[in-house]
Amino acid sequence: MSRGESPLLMREVLEAMILAHEIQGVIALENSFNRVGLCQVLLVRVASVAVVTKMYGADHEQIMAGISQAWVDGSALRTYRHAPNAGSRESWAAGDATSRAVRLADISMRGEMGIPGVLSAVQWGFYDVCFNKTVADQQFKPQQKRVFSFPQKYGTCVMENVLFKISFPAEFHAQTACEAAVKLHPLVVDRLSEIDKIVIRTHDSAVRIICKQGPLANPADRDHCLQYMTAVALIFGDLIAEHYEDDFHRANPLIDQLREKTQIEEVPQYCDDYYDANKRSIANAIQIYFTDGTVTEEVAVEYPLGHRRRRAQGIPLLEKKFQRNLATRFASGRSQTIYQLCIDQARLEQTAVDEFMDLFVI
Structure with missing residues (x-):
């Protein structure tokens, strides 16, 4: 210019x-x-x-x-x-x-x-x-x-086929595990002390990348631990960024107790579907066993909310997430200006980069 x-x-x-x-x-x-x-x-x-x-x-x-x-x-x-x-x-x-x-x-x-x-x-x-x-x-x-x-x-x-991180601030191989855990939360929240074991059935990449035992040093360690994320979602029915902080972890010893009770099983079909170009699933399934011998149903989620196969469900929530995050930094008028530009593809494409970046100057 x-x-x-x-x-x-x-x-x-x-x-x-x-x-x-x-x-x-x-x-x-x-x-x-x-x-x-x-x-x-x-x-x-x-x-x-x-x-x-x-x-x-x-x-x-x-x-x-x-x-x-x-x-x-x-x-x-x-x-x-x-x-x-x-x-x-x-x-x-x-x-x-x-x-x-x-x-x-x-x-x-x-x-x-x-x-x-x-x-x-x-x-x-x-x-x-x-x-x-x-x-x-x-x-x-x-x-x-x-x-x-x-x-x-x-x-x-x-x-x-890009994966949008919509539901949880979690490493992607754990997204479906967190969703399954949230679904199980109402069934286990009053019986957490009675849990004998938690079985997570998953795919090989999750086993290799995010399965961790022993002490977790910091938030970056926790948000890449399948057992930690699953435990938090089971206990609280949600998973947010604050749940990875040191103080939160120290204040909730039950998280580590559930981690120790968690067993990870690699499922060949989940591995095959993960690498299948027509599927690219990121599947996890969770089942809870109690000390009295009863068990929950196995809750399996094959595709995270940000997956291409769930676009109709995911895109409206993604737009709301974008608006919510804009509101943390900008006044409502500026937030709406940015949002309206971004959802108008033709107008956005013809916008000069310097003009676009000016919208983000506080």
Whole structure:
């Protein structure tokens, strides 16, 4: 704009969002980074540098140079996402990855050379250094699994299937468990002291990522603990951000008592449906057993409220959540202006980015 050029429009930003989501999402479909001990924010950096260089007007060589720089940076470890080291880095890791992506895009536009063998170079490439062994047992993967595979071409699939976090401030593999626990709450709230065991039937990603035993160090540790989130929802009939705080945890020892009584079972069908491209379920089922031998029904929820299969139910609640959060920062008039713009797709797409951002200045 300072050079007299047309401003960037929100349509271009929305298109960039679709591209970035698609790149990282399609790469992740068949290529598990957490199984090799790496943090998935690596894909945020890779996708972001590709999109930012494109927005800068890069040619093919410059885009490829930027992407290669993103891969050669390697990956953050997943240490900060798992007990006993889970912490607040979870909240800023993706932002850090995008800021690095902008830097790499900038130097690529200025002529920094690319690294053609960044993935495949023998001994020194990403595949050999970072992707050929599973971290749990340090065993080499089958040869064909040591390189990336892609089950589909890039399109708009990821954004069309995006998961909105509507019901609970919880890690997504636990969303359906929390919903099931809330449904069970009226049946157990007066019998919490009589609970003998809680059985959660789930899928392999939940087992690998959010099943935790022992002490939980901080809010970031708790919001990635399936047993903790389920216990809170069973006891209180809800799960909100304040339920992760240290004081709340200390004041409610019953949470840990229920965690100790929780058994996790991996269900092959849930695993299959989780990876099925036509389903992408994130299923959990909960059943409560009491000391007198009675049991509740098993409550199973296959798809969280933010899933594509529940759009008709979820979108109205998502809009209300947006309005509610706007109201925490802006006067009613400003909140309504922002909301009305965002639900008018045609007008939003033609809005200049600087004008859109001005609406959020307090």
